[in-house]
Amino acid sequence: MYVVTGEEMRQIDRYTMDQIGMSEELLMENAGQAFVRHLVSSLSQSDDILVLIGAGNNGGDGFVIARLLLEQGFKVKTWVIPPEEHIKGTAKLHMNLYRHCGHPVSNYQTGEAQFSDELKDCSVVVDALLGTGIKGSLREPYVKVIEQVNKARKRVISVDIPSGLLASESGGERIGILADETYTLQAPKLSAFLYPGAGNYGELHILDIAIPKRSFEEVSPHRHLITEKKVQATLPQRLGHIHKGQAGRALVIGGADTMPGAPTLTTGACLRAGAGLVTTVIPSRIKYSVSQKITESTFLFLKDRDGEMTKKALEEDIPFEQFDGIAVGPGLGRKIAKSVHPLLYGFSGPAVIDADGLFHMSKELHLWSEKPRQSPTIITPHPGEMAMLTGCTIEEVEKRRFQCSREFALKYGVYVVLKGPFTIVTTPKGDQWVNTTGNASLAKGGSGDVLTGIILAFLLQHSTVTDAICNAVHIHGKLADKMLETHDIISVNASDLILTLPEVLKSYRY
């Protein structure tokens, strides 16, 4: 499943029409058919449905939807918002088809007062005002109509994207329909995953309108959705005859006197996510508090100063060659200068850099561009850490999540896991994967440490790095979703996520 910009979707539509030979009329009919097929199970014959129609092809979809609903006996009022003569091309063809069936149209230009009354009395609004063709700031009469719809607090279902939003940007100050559900056509658009605009989408559904795979392959968007099906197909199996050394020897490096919990959580998650052997490297000062909390890992206690491990101890006292993968950073501390590049450069396995590890990395980025590592490096920044690494503001990172992580991944040759709602995984070649699991219960200290542990364990058990990271991010979000079945959203702790791992992983087995 691809994630596309408005421009890519236009190219895909164009290829489908020009090279494959599917007409725009047919695609519009398919869009309306798919929309109605999905919608009817949640409608009742007593619903009063208002279909709002704009000037472009999104409005054309609206005519197909209104016609099909009317033909099925639903009560539908069809409102054309711009002057009717603005409707052209394929949308006009479907308007005529609708009319020839004997169905009526009301016009906002001549019936504003009646529109307000009908909006007040309806139960469902279908928003087919504007789709991916919108440019610049929203103009009248759409501004007024959208504000009115948002105030009316009806069940609102948008076609393709909530009208007013741009397909590829995050929204910001834009006026847009606040939908309860959005049925997007064939492939989700970027703005579905970029806040604040993502909040306008409501529940996102993806409709198959029969655009062939070939059209997508030709345009080849580099963004994908992480799907449950793919996760299920690629989760690691455990062969009957393997021993613990073959299930991955993991090294977790982190912790300071003020942060003993972070490496504890990472280690706990790494064990539960299947690593065969885990060694935790922490400063001597916290050896008792951490080791009492973890039964199954082994430890290496390093010399510390001011409660943190020193650069010298990190570089000289760890037998890196005994391990298959590393995670460095959770609770590592920032008081004492440390470097990450020299620590990891000679290591031949995958390495995850998180939290304070990213702080130290941000001070030595020149080393990363001069001497990229040969083995995979995975960085797991939240937007604040991404801002620190790129020199952008957090707002810029949030607005340009896709571009920002891709630029960094390409420049430094690393895998970037840009966290947050809709975490984006970017490979060093620039392919991107968007995660849709998880919820705001994860907005709590420690959630990221758990993710790091799962990523590390998965790296040691998957055949590709990309699958390992995507599956870890997906499962991590799923843990939070599972917790909400029994817990309130404000009371999920990171350690609860680790306890939920066995049940969630089991639910993915065939």
Ligand SMILES: NC(=O)C1=CN([C@@H]2O[C@H](COP(=O)(O)OP(=O)(O)OC[C@H]3O[C@@H](n4cnc5c(N)ncnc54)[C@H](O)[C@@H]3O)[C@@H](O)[C@H]2O)[C@@H](O)CC1
């Ligand atoms: N091209 C295709 O093959 C298909 C397209 N489909 C639909 O077509 C949509 C895209 O259609 P269009 O490209 O015609 O575009 P839209 O229908 O999104 O909007 C274009 C219309 O909006 C007006 N407009 C643009 N910017 C505006 C602004 N800032 N304020 C107010 N009005 C503005 C334009 O004058 C134009 O009339 C998709 O979102 C989808 O719903 C579907 O029918 C499926 C097939």
Ligand SMILES: Nc1ncnc2c1ncn2[C@@H]1O[C@H](COP(=O)(O)OP(=O)(O)O)[C@@H](O)[C@H]1O
């Ligand atoms: N509102 C949210 N919705 C979904 N996931 C979230 C949300 N807030 C945080 N997360 C997830 O929780 C984790 C938080 O990581 P991070 O900010 O590094 O936390 P910490 O280092 O304090 O443990 C990330 O995986 C992130 O994607």
Ligand SMILES: [K+]
């Ligand atoms: K719309």
